[in-house]
Amino acid sequence: MKLRIDQLGAQLKKQLAPVYIVSGDEPLQVARCCDQIRQYARDTGFSERHVYHVENGFDWGDFLSTANSLSLFAQKQILELRIPNGKPGDAGSKALLEYLSHPSPDNLLLMITDRLDNTLQKSKWFKALEQVGVFIPIWPIESGQLPGWLAQQLKVDGYRATPDALSLIAERVEGNLLAASQELEKLKLLARDKTIDEATVREAVSDSARYDVFQLLDSALEGNIKQCVRILGILKGEGIEPPIILWALAREIRLLSHLSRQLSRGMARDLAIEQSAKALGFVPFMLKRRTSLLEKAIRRSSERNLRQMLLYTGKIDRCIKGLEKGNAWDKLLTLTLNLAGLPPIQVIN
Structure with a gap:
């Protein structure tokens, strides 16, 4: 069964499904959707929760062992599989199919993935899960909505x-x-x-005492190193989550990269801004208000450097998710200062 996120509440009240697949790239909506499922499950007796992060070398046998066993108090349990790329692999596909061959009413399987493409939705394991459970694809909210x-x-x-x-x-x-x-x-x-x-x-x-991520971006484009350090420190102190800052930096760098390519091909500035805004989902008049800042950043950053920065955003994302060692805030500072004009980042894959 495939549902929109706004249909979930009614479905939960009707009947808790044995399987839920929540898929999407919008973290807030994904988190709220999963919270809604977990809360309803807890209210109906699912008091235990086991969380599995599926990476290379993941032990699917451990997952099946937990699924097939009861606790000392025979409590119902939520089995939460987090598969960022949505690809369980051959071993995972077999394990999921085996799980469905003898599902227990005392288990609730909650699978959380990034957006699943059409190929993955045609896979045998996905079709089997969707047939007995609920698939909730979550799409970004359009600017007009x-x-x-x-x-x-x-x-x-x-x-x-x-x-x-x-x-x-x-x-x-x-x-x-x-x-x-x-x-x-x-x-x-x-x-x-x-x-x-x-x-x-x-x-x-x-409010001069309040800084936000957008002021951080403008300071970086301006090349104001001291202000970047100051604002990033304040954002950290105010409890702003690293994914928000990373999202903003990555989006700005993608914009600069796109603009840089268009301008290097001889495209007129206003047309380049208009096309970049359309391609990346920016509001055109907002970009035009920041033209001088964008041009300043492009002049001091080569296309190669911008590509390296984009690769570095991937490292920071893995660090935030615990898939790579390092301090996410230190890496965010490195990326911000590179955007502001400090020596280029060299990313080795």
Whole structure:
């Protein structure tokens, strides 16, 4: 069974399925969807939870052993498989098919993956799981839908926002729902009578004691090393999650790389900005307001250096997920300072 995320609540109330596959690249929606499933399962007696991170060399025998055994107190259990690339491999495919050959009503299988392409959705193991369970593909929210999504999040907690305020928030977060969620939490503290208007949003933006990821980006494009170090330290102290900062940096670097290629081919600046905005999901007029900053960054960064920075974002992502050793904040600082003009990063795969 295939469902939209907004259909999940009704399905859970009707009947808890034995298998749920949650797939998508939007971390906030994926997390909330999984939380909803876990909470409903706990409320219906699934008091144990086993989490498996599927990587190279993963022991599928351990997973099957847990699935086929009962605890001392015969409690129901959630078996959570996290497979980032959505590819269990031959051993995993066999294990999943074996699991389905004698499923226990005391088990709930929750599989979490990045977006599954059509090839993976045609695989034997996926079809078998989907046939007995629920598949929830999660798609990014389009820019035109974001104000409505923001309004709905506020409504849940008894707040409202004017259309202008919603548009301004949407413009600032540019599709990142993690950033949007944190922005809403800050704005709730400033809301008067639980209403957020444009002045409230601008007040939060203009607060000199408050820094955000977008100011970090502008400081990096400007080449202001000291300001980058200062803002990144403040963001860390305020509890901003590393994935939000990485998302913003990676998106900015992809934009610079795309723009650099277009300009090197002789394309006019305004047309290059328009095409890059369309290709990468930016708001065109916002890029035009930052033209001088973008040009400054492109002049000091070669296309090779930009490619190396993009490779480095992958290392940081693996570090955040615990798949690679290192301090994510140190690596974020290295990437930010490289973007600001310090010596290029050399990434060795």
